[in-house]
Amino acid sequence: MKELFSIGPFHIYFFGVAVAAGIAAGTIFAINEAKKRDISSETITDLILITIISGVLGARLFYILFYNPSIYFNNPVEIFKIYEGGLSIHGGIFTAIATGYIYTVKKKQSFLKLADIIVTALPLAQGIGRVGCDVFGKTMNNIMPWGINYGGQILHPAQVYEFILDYILFIFLWRRSYHKKFDGELFAIYLISYPIIRGIVEFFRINPIIWGPFSISHLLSLILVIIGIVVYKILSKNRSKYNNDLVNKEIKLNASILYLIVLIAVSVFVFYYVQG
Incomplete structure (x- = not known):
């Protein structure tokens, strides 16, 4: 991991700072959106804390089971070395x-209703967190200007691909929240959209292959997409008359595009400044 600085025995890493910034930004956004819907900030913050803790544990468990089971089963002590990396976003x-x-x-x-708020904030948090990730992609066959030199090789900055797509999803869900047709719509869209993003980026990463160009991450992404489609169909069929009282508070298209450009520009600058 890229170390930013140290204070005595304490080492501050870029990835940790990025993840913390992502959680903070996502939480602030979620609280603000919850207030518009008369939901207390305490409810949202408690839910975020619970899902973060369980999410990290689940991400570690899935990584152990689906990516490197033999290593961890033969060396159980490695299971607890989460600070060395090894998390599965699907888990x-x-x-x-x-x-x-x-x-x-x-x-x-x-x-x-709460899930719609959380999944709208989630791509923002994920995107910011990815800025600090130093798990780079495959070697570039055709060298492109945005490739990053790592260990003498020019690699795909898979993190950049993902945080750009994350930000686009964030803006889309945010705008959609003012026009959603039923509670759970954004939740279902996220379950479909994010795994597709992960699947696209996966073609530029190195993970255990199961068939052809497809990795275990593609399989897990496909499962999530199928679940998302099923959830969307069930909720859309069972919805009753829905009144979205935020329809008159929509963020303007020009403003949302500006937010997207700023997010991407700042993230790209920080990424290449620190990692390059």
């Missing part, structure tokens, strides 16, 4: 959904 999504659902049921809150 994080699965477990975050499960614990989020349990939390909302116990608190007698609408899971779908």
